Amino acid sequence: MVEPTRAQVAVDARRGPLDAEAADAVRRLAADATAADGIAPISEQPLLWLQDPEARVEHLLAHRGDGNLAGYAQVDVGAVTTAPAELVVHPAARREGVASALLEAAHATAAREPGRTLRVWAHGALPAARAFAASTRMPVVRELWRMRLDLGRHPLSAPRPLPPHVTVRPFVPGEDEEAWRRVNSRAFAHHPEQGRMTSADLRAREAEPWFDPAGFLLAEREGLLLGSVWTKVHAAGELGDRPVGEIYVVGVDPDAQGLGLGGALTDRGLAYLAAAGMQEVILYTGAENEVAIRTYRRVGFERSAVDVMFGSDTPGSPHGATMAP
Known part of the structure; x- marks a missing residue:
């Protein structure tokens, strides 16, 4: 358990599948964020892992003083060198320290394996996510392109x-x-x-x-x-x-x-x-995969959105976090 922050945020870390009530709360949180931002903050795999007993993940649930779910992060602990994570804060709870509390807990989770570093996906690379990553000294380490083909x-x-x-x-x-x-x-x-x-x-x-x-x-x-x-x-x-x-x-x-x-x-x-x-087809490919991108562009695909992964080569907790969505 992470101690409450200045916004009275407590983060509950759980291993194993979430119960139905907690999983539904996470799905509602993700839906509310999607409606506010125009893009889903949590991708398909973490949602499928919410109640999967075989998933090697840690669930981080952030609550404010009113007991409502204010934020959620999921850390994939199945790898040794890096721990990919996804994080979302409810639109009504942003800029109150929720993201900072979740990020601190996620870094602690990743660091349980010596030398392992945290990587955090930001879907859509929204300005608030980029600003938060910059404030926590986590540069972009990977880009995933969504490419779109208009069959018309x-x-x-x-x-x-x-x-x-x-x-x-x-x-x-x-x-x-x-x-x-x-x-x-x-x-x-x-x-x-x-x-x-x-x-x-x-x-x-x-x-x-x-x-x-x-x-x-x-x-x-x-x-x-x-x-x-x-x-x-x-x-x-x-x-x-x-x-x-x-x-x-x-x-x-x-x-x-x-x-x-x-x-x-x-x-x-x-x-x-x-x-x-x-009438429209999409696909996802890594920005570094230049051969695939050239191939898809010959068919007519063009980049339509980008997800970014933020990270640091330094294991452990972030330093210098000054703002949070």
């Missing part, structure tokens, strides 16, 4: 051909999970989030309302899985006033790279979303 302006060409003897079929729930996860782990071995997807993480997504195995396409050769493209449809109201498609994951086994399979799968994912009536 950029009609799709015919899909690029598949490599010889490669066929594509839909994912079959209950049969393909482990084969897909093995290939995904190999394809994203150096990716800090995607490469760590567990069986529980995959099952949680299969239970989500948006999951559609028909839009989850697997590429095989002689029964051996080589890669996949997974699409997602965001309901109207999530990213705008109409449904939006997403190229959710494209992964190719390292042994099958260099065959043009990634591009051919992306084309088929886009064709699936277009056939489902999507």
Whole structure:
């Protein structure tokens, strides 16, 4: 437990799944912040981890004197060298020390593993988040781009051909999970989030309302899985006033790279979303992935938003925090 700050904020640190009441309070907090800021402050994975008994995370719940949930942070403690975190403060509780209290607790959580440093995502890179990061001496260490394709302006060409003897079929729930996860782990071995997807993480997504195995396409050769493209449809109201498609994951086994399979799968994912009536498609890619960005821009994708990760090479608590959202 972190002692109350000048704004009488107490942070309760919890390991293991949250109970239903606490998880619902976090979801309401995130929804209120989304309505105020126009962008979701907590991404999909942390929300799925709220009540996941297998998730290696620490939940930090900040309450003011009235007992209401004023802020929330989740710290991923599954890695050794860095601890990614996401943090949100209720719009009615900002600039009262809540973010500072949560950040201090998150640094303490990360520092339990010697040498491990905290990394904090800020979705949308809003000015208040950038100012807070600057005040706590946490520079930008990573950028994640959201890229957007307007299918009205950029009609799709015919899909690029598949490599010889490669066929594509839909994912079959209950049969393909482990084969897909093995290939995904190999394809994203150096990716800090995607490469760590567990069986529980995959099952949680299969239970989500948006999951559609028909839009989850697997590429095989002689029964051996080589890669996949997974699409997602965001309901109207999530990213705008109409449904939006997403190229959710494209992964190719390292042994099958260099065959043009990634591009051919992306084309088929886009064709699936277009056939489902999507006028807009998004995807996410790291700003450092210049090859992928050039490829996506040739199709017509352009950057539409950016998430930033703030961090420091110095383990331990922040110094010099002077302001908080």
